[in-house]
Amino acid sequence: MAETERPSAVVAAAEIERLRDLIDQHNHAYHVLDAPTISDAEFDVLFDRLAALEAEHPALVTPESPTQRIGAAPSERFPSVQHPLPMLSLGKCTTFEELREFDARIRRLLERQEAVAYACEPKIDGVAVRLFYADGRLQLGATRGDGETGEDITANVRTLESVPLRLRGDDIPAQLEVRGEVYMPRSAFQAFNERSRAAGERELVNPRNGAAGSLRQLDPRVTARRPLTMYCYGIGRIDADWPISSHVESLERLAAWGFRTNPLTRCVTGIDAVIEYVEGVLAQRGELDYDIDGVVIKVDDFAAQDALGVLTRTPRYAIAFKPAAEEALTRVVGVDFQVGRTGAVTPVARLEPVFVGGVTVSNATLHNADEIARLELRIGDLVWVRRAGDVIPQVVRVEHEQRPDDARTISFPERCPVCAAAVERAEGEVVARCSARRTCPAQLVHGLLHFASRGAMDIQGLGEKLVAQLVERELVRDAADLYELDVDLLAGLERMAEKSARNLHAAIQGSRQRPLARVIYALGIREVGEATAAALARHFRSLDALEKADEESLQAVRDVGPVVAREIAEFFVQEENRELVARLLAAGVDPEPPPAQPARAPLEDQTWVLTGTLEALTRKEAKARLEALGARVSGSVSAQTDCVVAGPGAGQKLTDARRHEVPVLDEAAFLERLEELEA
Numbered sequence: 001m002a003e004t005e006r007p008s009a010v011v012a013a014a015e016i017e018r019l020r021d022l023i024d025q026h027n028h029a030y031h032v033l034d035a036p037t038i039s040d041a042e043f044d045v046l047f048d049r050l051a052a053l054e055a056e057h058p059a060l061v062t063p064e065s066p067t068q069r070i071g072a073a074p075s076e077r078f079p080s081v082q083h084p085l086p087m088l089s090l091g092k093c094t095t096f097e098e099l100r101e102f103d104a105r106i107r108r109l110l111e112r113q114e115a116v117a118y119a120c121e122p123k124i125d126g127v128a129v130r131l132f133y134a135d136g137r138l139q140l141g142a143t144r145g146d147g148e149t150g151e152d153i154t155a156n157v158r159t160l161e162s163v164p165l166r167l168r169g170d171d172i173p174a175q176l177e178v179r180g181e182v183y184m185p186r187s188a189f190q191a192f193n194e195r196s197r198a199a200g201e202r203e204l205v206n207p208r209n210g211a212a213g214s215l216r217q218l219d220p221r222v223t224a225r226r227p228l229t230m231y232c233y234g235i236g237r238i239d240a241d242w243p244i245s246s247h248v249e250s251l252e253r254l255a256a257w258g259f260r261t262n263p264l265t266r267c268v269t270g271i272d273a274v275i276e277y278v279e280g281v282l283a284q285r286g287e288l289d290y291d292i293d294g295v296v297i298k299v300d301d302f303a304a305q306d307a308l309g310v311l312t313r314t315p316r317y318a319i320a321f322k323p324a325a326e327e328a329l330t331r332v333v334g335v336d337f338q339v340g341r342t343g344a345v346t347p348v349a350r351l352e353p354v355f356v357g358g359v360t361v362s363n364a365t366l367h368n369a370d371e372i373a374r375l376e377l378r379i380g381d382l383v384w385v386r387r388a389g390d391v392i393p394q395v396v397r398v399e400h401e402q403r404p405d406d407a408r409t410i411s412f413p414e415r416c417p418v419c420a421a422a423v424e425r426a427e428g429e430v431v432a433r434c435s436a437r438r439t440c441p442a443q444l445v446h447g448l449l450h451f452a453s454r455g456a457m458d459i460q461g462l463g464e465k466l467v468a469q470l471v472e473r474e475l476v477r478d479a480a481d482l483y484e485l486d487v488d489l490l491a492g493l494e495r496m497a498e499k500s501a502r503n504l505h506a507a508i509q510g511s512r513q514r515p516l517a518r519v520i521y522a523l524g525i526r527e528v529g530e531a532t533a534a535a536l537a538r539h540f541r542s543l544d545a546l547e548k549a550d551e552e553s554l555q556a557v558r559d560v561g562p563v564v565a566r567e568i569a570e571f572f573v574q575e576e577n578r579e580l581v582a583r584l585l586a587a588g589v590d591p592e593p594p595p596a597q598p599a600r601a602p603l604e605d606q607t608w609v610l611t612g613t614l615e616a617l618t619r620k621e622a623k624a625r626l627e628a629l630g631a632r633v634s635g636s637v638s639a640q641t642d643c644v645v646a647g648p649g650a651g652q653k654l655t656d657a658r659r660h661e662v663p664v665l666d667e668a669a670f671l672e673r674l675e676e677l678e679a
């Protein structure tokens with residue numbers, strides 16, 4: 001017997017080894033490289049042949065054989081394992097400003113002036129796993145647990161085809177510990193749930209839960225049926241004689257040994273490039289086949305990483321950028337109606353306070369009656385609130401199915417909540433307005449605030465509380481009354497000290513000399529923004545000429561169409577408005593006409609781009625002032641761009657500007673330039 005078996009075992013052993021190599025290669029191509037080299041049917045032939053040979057020669061079966069991924073029997077529980085090196089977590093930040101602070105800190109600690117190279121990669125929302133290989137063979141797979149101690153889930157990890165059971169290549173370390181994230185691709189999650197639904201089985205809640213639950217199955221055969229994969233993002237430990245000097249290099253090594261690494265990983269230099277990378281990844285977030293909960297940024301150089309060191313649980317050399325969630329769920333506890341400068345009545349939802357987009361929000365605009373109808377909103381409803389950047393929070397969706405029994409319908413007021421005048425909605429308009437004009441205190445307060453605002457008469461210190469007091473005490477009935485207020489009277493107002501009263505008085509008096517464009521804008525004519533006001537000032541050169549202009553001559557002004565022309569003409573038809581202008585002039589307001597016939601606007605034919613956050617001006621104000629100077633404001637940078645204004649957080653556009661050698665101004669320089677040009 002022995003004599004006939006031995007040669008066949010030797011032959012079989014050689015074939016088994018050849019089949020394992022082939023199957024490993026095809027597995028790697030399919031599950032790691034996403035580039036299948038043979039058909040499933042051909043693969044099955046190889047696999048079945050190997051399984052049959054192993055069945056004939058059980059002594060030749062090894063734990064690294066591809067047939068052994070699913071072999072293990074169910075266990076009672078997972079033994080716990082101590083991590084030789086703790087599995088750390090990451091510090092996080094939510095704004096680009098904080099990301100810049102991270103970079104500043106790194107450079108300060110490293111005493112470096114020049115830009116630092118950072119490895120950037122998506123932060124996969126899955127399950128952290130540690131793998132250990134000895135002599136190239138998988139020995140252990142463990143969960144992160146509390147970072148010090150995790151669970152031994154080796155049998156389950158072995159079922160993932162993207163996890164090599166033996167390392168590829170000849171040049172392999174004796175000991176290697178790999179870190180990575182196991183996840184369920186979105187597409188696989190959906191397909192899995194579809195099949196479960198069809199079979200009447202329980203569906204998975206989301207890909208993350210799916211991955212975590214699948215890895216913690218006591219029966220590895222269940223795990224094997226779950227579509228899991230793994231991206232490796234780092235080496236935990238390796239033999240001392242492996243000279244790997246950077247994060248990116250370690251990923252290259254891992255890929256060579258057969259691990260799956262994220263192809264979106266990049267090494268970029270300097271924080272601007274990091275921000276650009278982050279913006280890029282976040283922009284394609286929806287198209288990725290996995291969920292991410294941010295971007296991980298690591299100092300690439302290992303020597304620098306070591307120099308920076310580790311805080312208690314988080315390394316100093318890395319950070320996770322996690323943008324604040326832009327939507328949150330909360331309850332509508334009431335609806336108020338606000339009356340603005342033009343009498344527009346805006347419904348505002350009062351919310352149970354909720355943290356969203358980086359701030360706590362307790363109000364959200366509902367825009368108008370049509371929007372309330374579209375949302376089918378009632379008071380008491382649970383709603384999704386969205387706030388992105390500095391945009392006013394909005395209610396985007398209502399959870400109708402969770403409506404409480406005592407939810408109340410919202411009725412739009414028929415009378416102004418401030419002055420009780422009728423609320424009117426013109427034919428074909430979505431906006432309802434209070435029919436009183438300057439006699440409505442709300443319209444008057446907002447009109448005065450607009451009059452005093454920075455782009456208009458720029459009266460510092462005239463805030464909302466103060467204006468409300470002036471209107472309530474009937475000290476001011478229109479903007480011209482402001483110029484009659486004396487110091488004693490102002491000092492007698494609530495929360496007004498003598499010194500502030502004097503300052504405010506000086507500010508009001510000092511506002512009498514303002515460029516004509518600002519005075520026109522300050523009047524608050526509907527549809528007349530700063531740019532239109534500037535165009536009107538250039539064209540008419542005095543309030544008197546503007547007042548007398550008919551619709552036709554108004555339309556001769558650049559950018560003034562029929563709608564705007566009608567609003568202007570209608571404004572001056574009203575006696576009270578003509579009277580206001582006369583009273584302003586009588587009070588000493590002395591609008592300065594623009595310099596006589598400037599041949600060209602100073603920035604005519606120029607294209608400017610605004611990017612990042614501006615602090616002293618809103619984007620809108622900056623745009624209007626540039627346009628008033630004749631510039632076109634564009635959203636993208638090209639070789640044709642004349643200038644880029646970049647505030648903190650500027651990303652791609654700033655990089656584009658540098659590439660095209662377009663001059664860049666920071667906000668301070670920009671303000672200076674504006675003032676020069678506007679003078």
Ligand code: IVH
Nearest residue numbers: 088089090121122123124128181233296315
């Ligand atoms: S690096 C020393 N890179 O995020 C820092 N972590 O808070 C080690 N994660 O549970 C982590 N994708 O599993 C790193 N590309 C990535 C990651 C990543 C996901 C997870 C990680 C850990 C958590 C860190």
